[in-house]
Amino acid sequence: MASALIEPRVLRGFRDYLPEEMIPRQRMINTITAVFERHGFAPLGTPALEYSEVLLGKYGADAEKLLFRFTDNGGRDVSLRYDLTLSLARVAAQYGNLPVPFKRYQIAPVWRAERPGHGRFREFYQCDVDIVGAAGPLAEYECIQVDYDVMTALGIEKFSIHVSNRKLLEGLSSKLGVSDSAQSRAIARTIDKLPSQGEGAVRALLFSDAGLNSEQIGIVFEYLSLKGSNEAILAQLREFFANTPEAHSGIESLEAIIRCASAAGIPESTIELDLSIARGLDYYTGTVYETFLLDLPALGSVMSGGRYDGLVAIFTGQDVPAVGISVGIDRLFSGLQETGRIPQAATVSQVLVTVFNESTTPQSLQAATRLRSLGVAAEVAVEGGALRRQLKYANKQHIPFALIIGPDEAENGTMTLRDMESGEQESFSTVEAVAARVLEQRDDHLS
């Protein structure tokens, strides 16, 4: 008796990445990883599952509802990680012998029990770099430098890094006479919507959601209307917050960041002080960043982060300075696809080594092995069959070359290399010559 068939399916909000998508995605990640390591960030791995108490209590009440939380077979209360930052804070608190500052990167999936929507999933990747243990603006500037270098390495020219500081919002709350932290957060969340929803909507929300009166709303918009060059905005901020000490360290930090970036030669137009940037998560305490592609502003931020000095303290009781920035890999990937910057790649193979019959199989296998040792990705036509069939496979997979070794070639010690794009064939007597030909073609494509 056959048992009931199992329907192949994945959970809501989860997905497979088929090779066609995974190949260019993996290449993008490799490029990003190389930038991280060039800045001295080292890889860190942490478990997907953590004790719930490690993850609870620092994201804010809304986020807690989004944890995948359950009891494991041993009766432990556990949750899938919601982001990578809290696990990093746990590591920083747990190991006493880490270097200071501790610089790590981590590219790994996180889970949120959210309702999936356009471009939103319950399992998605985060790609973070963080510096734990460095309090000064140099660490904050380094995140901007990494941001700039990642964008540049990916071939993106038109982007803008928007920078603000949570301390300014604290100063704003103080100036408004708001002391309730929930209300302060509501104000910040509402301000964050200015670019997407516009002034009218934000005014209405400040009244209905954040509970501000019209005089207070006037002050908020006085703050948000500070515009001009970065220098001009800083000057206006100093004046606006002259009697609000809570905001002063934020202004100083922004000044220092701008100075460092300018000294490092990052174009001034790339960094933009943007007072509407607030970031959603509650744990940010200082500088915050968001990065936008100028060609696709509606895509939203593709790289963002900030300073979160209080996070390690939930484990140790002591504040430890920390700052980081995170690449929104999926969003960035879809943005690059839209602007045509992702080359199509259906295969990783450069050569399909065909197999004619049993007597020529040894020659095919030897050629493939030699090609690989010469750095060529060589795939053997493992299914065999008619040569027509094998070439059809190479064509469909967009493998650029097919190496043909049949009885004729075996007899006179040659092999035939077919360029699948042009259909031209060339005879070679050594595998080294074949490899040179294939690698030359690849270099042409890259340049």
Next chain:
RNA sequence: GUGAGUGUAGCUCAGUUGGUUAGAGCAUCAGACUGUGGAUCUGAGGGUCGGGGGUUCGAAUCCCCUCACUCACCCCA
């Protein structure tokens, strides 16, 4: 979590006021074609019409429930 919309082959979709055995294109596989892919022709496989219940002589079609997906809120990456 709230509201609206859509579910028919792997994909995109037809399917008449409810009527016999649910179709097409693309894709897949085989053959024409055991030393050469993309083209053409011929043929084949592939469907519990999302699932369950109801109305009816009869349901892909009408009704109810449910699940999934899409869009807008909420929130965010």
